[in-house]
Amino acid sequence: MPHKADILLVDDEEALCVAAEKILLKEGYRVTCVHTAAEGLDRFQRDGADLIITDLALPDQDGLTVLRRAKQLRATVEVIVITGHGTVEKAVEAMRLGAYDFIEKPLDRGALLKAVAKAVEKQRLTAENLRLRDALEQIRGEEALIGNSAPMLAVKKLIRQIAPTDVSVLIQGESGTGKEIVADAIHLLSSRRDKPIIKISCAAIPETLLESELFGYERGAFTGAANTKPGKLEVADGGTLFLDEIAEMSTPLQAKLLRVLQDGRFQRLGSTRDTQIDVRIISASNVDIPHAIAGKMFREDLYYRLNVVHISLPPLRERTDDIPLLANHFLQKYAARMRKDVRAIAPAALDQLFAHPWPGNVRELENAIQRAIAVTTDATISSFILCAPLPGLHGNGSSITVPVGTTLEKTEERLIAETLALCDGDKEKAAKMLGVSSRTLYRRSAKS
Ligand SMILES: Nc1ncnc2c1ncn2[C@@H]1O[C@H](COP(=O)(O)OP(=O)(O)OP(=O)(O)O)[C@@H](O)[C@H]1O
Ligand SMILES: [Mg+2]
Numbered sequence: 001m002p003h004k005a006d007i008l009l010v011d012d013e014e015a016l017c018v019a020a021e022k023i024l025l026k027e028g029y030r031v032t033c034v035h036t037a038a039e040g041l042d043r044f045q046r047d048g049a050d051l052i053i054t055d056l057a058l059p060d061q062d063g064l065t066v067l068r069r070a071k072q073l074r075a076t077v078e079v080i081v082i083t084g085h086g087t088v089e090k091a092v093e094a095m096r097l098g099a100y101d102f103i104e105k106p107l108d109r110g111a112l113l114k115a116v117a118k119a120v121e122k123q124r125l126t127a128e129n130l131r132l133r134d135a136l137e138q139i140r141g142e143e144a145l146i147g148n149s150a151p152m153l154a155v156k157k158l159i160r161q162i163a164p165t166d167v168s169v170l171i172q173g174e175s176g177t178g179k180e181i182v183a184d185a186i187h188l189l190s191s192r193r194d195k196p197i198i199k200i201s202c203a204a205i206p207e208t209l210l211e212s213e214l215f216g217y218e219r220g221a222f223t224g225a226a227n228t229k230p231g232k233l234e235v236a237d238g239g240t241l242f243l244d245e246i247a248e249m250s251t252p253l254q255a256k257l258l259r260v261l262q263d264g265r266f267q268r269l270g271s272t273r274d275t276q277i278d279v280r281i282i283s284a285s286n287v288d289i290p291h292a293i294a295g296k297m298f299r300e301d302l303y304y305r306l307n308v309v310h311i312s313l314p315p316l317r318e319r320t321d322d323i324p325l326l327a328n329h330f331l332q333k334y335a336a337r338m339r340k341d342v343r344a345i346a347p348a349a350l351d352q353l354f355a356h357p358w359p360g361n362v363r364e365l366e367n368a369i370q371r372a373i374a375v376t377t378d379a380t381i382s383s384f385i386l387c388a389p390l391p392g393l394h395g396n397g398s399s400i401t402v403p404v405g406t407t408l409e410k411t412e413e414r415l416i417a418e419t420l421a422l423c424d425g426d427k428e429k430a431a432k433m434l435g436v437s438s439r440t441l442y443r444r445s446a447k448s
Contacts, residue, residue, distance in 0.1 A: 004028045005120040008049035010040035010066055011082060012059050016107060020053070023109050024116065037061035041069050048074065050123045051116065053103075055082045056090050064094055071098050076126045078119040082107070145178065145185055146329045149319035155182070155311060162309045163189035168261065170246075170306045171284040173313030175432055176363030179284040180244065182311060186282060187240040195239030198232045203245035203437035211253055212269055221270025233266060237277045246283040246306065247292050248437050254299045261305040281306065287435065316358040316365065323353050326362060330369040331381075342373050344380045356386050360432070416445050 007029050011017050017033040024031045032047070034040050037058045044052065052070055056063035067079045078100040083091040091102040100119040103111050145156060162169065163186045171179045180199070187197040202210060212222075216231030233241060243249075249257070260266045261281060265274045283306050292298035316322070327345055335342040345353075349372075358364055364387070372381045416434065423429040431441040 005030070005050040005123070006048070007031045007116070008040060008044055008052045009033045010035070010037065010052065010054040010058065010063070012036065012055065016055075016082075016105070020107055020112060023112060027113060027116075029116070029120075035059070037063070037066045040066050041073075044070055044077075045073060049077065051119050052077060052079045053082065053116070054079065055084075056087050056094065057084060064090065064097060067094055067097055067099055076123065076130065078123045080115050080119055145181055146326050147319065147322040148325060149314075149321040151314040151319050152322060155313065158309070158311060159185055159189065162186070164191060166190075166280050167308040168280070168306050169282045169309045169311060170289070170303075171282065171311045171313065172289070173284075173286060174315045174361055175286050176361035177313040177315060178362055179286070179313060180242070182313065183240075183242045183282045183284065187242075187280075190240070190280070192239050192280060196236060197240040197242055198236035199242040199244060200232050201244040203248040203439045206439075207250050207253065210249070211256070214253075215256070215266055216268040218268050218270035221268070225270065228268070231266075231268065233260060233277055233279060234275060236279045238279075240280045240282055243281065243283040245285060245437055247285045247287045247289055247298060248439060251297070251299060254302050258299065258302045258305060261302070316361045320354055323365070324350065326365055327353055327369055330366050331373065334370045334373045338373055340373055340376075341379055342376055342381060346380050346382045349381050349383050352384050352386065360387075412444065416441065420445070 004027070007024060009017060009020055009024075009031055011020075011033070012035045014035075017035070021031045021033055032043060032049070034043055035058075037054075037060050040052070040054060040058075043049075052066065054063045054066045058066070063081055067081065070077050070079060079094075079098070081091060081094040081099050081102045082105060083102050084105045091099075094102060100122060101115045103115050145152070145159075147153075147156075159182065169183075169186060171182050173179050183199075184197065187193060200210075200213060205213060212225075212229075212231070214231050214233055216229050216234055217225050219225055219228045243257075256266065260277075260279075264278060265276055267274055289298055289303055289307075293300050293303060316326075327350070331342065331345065353365070353368075360367075368384050368386055369381075372384050376382075416430070419430045419433055420427065423433065427441055427445075428438050431438040434441065436444075
């Protein structure tokens with residue numbers, strides 16, 4: 001039978017040690033007895049223990065010293081103190097210093113066992129919590145980023161290297177490649193992990209609103225500003241600000257953001273007072289920013305500030321090695337979530353996954369698995385329903401013919417209209433196909 005816990009008993013009274021040891025051994029604990037504080041701490045440092053039971057009046061040093069030093073060596077160790085006559089104040093002091101409990105001399109078998117059982121249970125829970133926290137940290141951090149293909153290993157290595165620093169990071173990658181997950185991983189592996197990561201999408205919010213969201217405003221700054229509101233920049237103070245779809249930010253706002261990056265200051269709308277903040281900026285884009293710079297849509301100076309570290313996420317079709325790993329990961333995740341006993345993917349179905357071009361990348365794969373689990377009645381997924389590949393990318397969709405000399409405006413109008421038609425009017429989907437944000441698509445299709 002495995003012993004219940006390791007107990008270190010520190011008492012100079014031989015008779016007490018023998019008696020206590022006998023009681024505890026019989027209950028399945030493993031006990032080590034020593035007679036001085038120095039020996040006790042020596043033992044603890046060398047062999048550890050789950051629980052220390054120490055007398056308060058030891059020949060060489062105070063029992064409180066044993067308590068204090070042991071807690072310094074290992075914060076999770078539990079300590080029970082033994083009090084004799086006239087040491088009640090000391091017992092109180094011991095509790096204040098973090099002792100779990102105290103027992104009085106002469107030792108009572110029942111009291112001893114009860115105190116020990118409770119302390120051991122507490123120790124076990126603490127250790128378990130710590131273990132869970134570590135595991136969670138890993139799950140939520142880098143480990144959540146599934147993928148062992150060469151490009152993903154390179155990405156993970158880069159994340160590990162740069163996460164602890166405060167440098168700005170720009171993450172580039174097609175839609176669904178995991179940009180947000182990477183931003184989370186960087187934050188969680190940084191020293192800012194106890195502070196928030198605040199996320200804001202520059203595409204989802206209209207421009208004027210984006211400005212007030214970011215910088216906040218003073219009461220009366222504009223009509224409707226009834227109360228002062230801190231911006232996301234302030235809320236993220238000490239933590240990380242994730243600026244998604246950064247290429248969609250207007251150039252005037254880019255100029256303001258540049259100032260924040262340069263000297264960590266900004267003003268709330270309607271305020272003349274500078275606010276100082278300490279925020280790490282991680283931004284993401286699924287369009288090529290140098291391209292936007294060439295078209296004067298993006299400030300080059302801001303780009304250099306944001307892009308101190310560049311992380312490029314490869315599309316799934318360029319790392320098909322990761323497909324089985326990702327597929328199994330999502331299989332476990334959604335089977336558990338839907339409480340379905342789905343355990344495997346049949347070889348033919350896996351072939352299907354390998355053959356698909358994955359224009360929607362990991363998100364598309366995740367959705368495909370989720371859908372398959374929802375509909376299957378088997379423990380094995382035998383086939384997937386995958387969306388038809390995108391036109392243009394694979395050459396089997398519809399196409400438009402544009403005579404040379406057609407204006408760009410007309411061409412764009414036509415392309416948008418046809419793409420929308422192909423997507424049954426689904427603007428989100430059409431925007432994705434066209435490689436622009438839905439906001440851009442709204443703007444441009446509104447024009448035509
Ligand atoms: N390497 C990965 N391991 C595990 N899950 C992943 C990975 N990459 C992406 N995912 C999952 O795929 C989905 C899309 O990821 P994410 O939102 O990070 O993509 P994105 O690049 O930000 O996409 P978009 O540009 O459309 O915003 C999420 O549910 C995410 O959990
Ligand atoms: Mg995203």
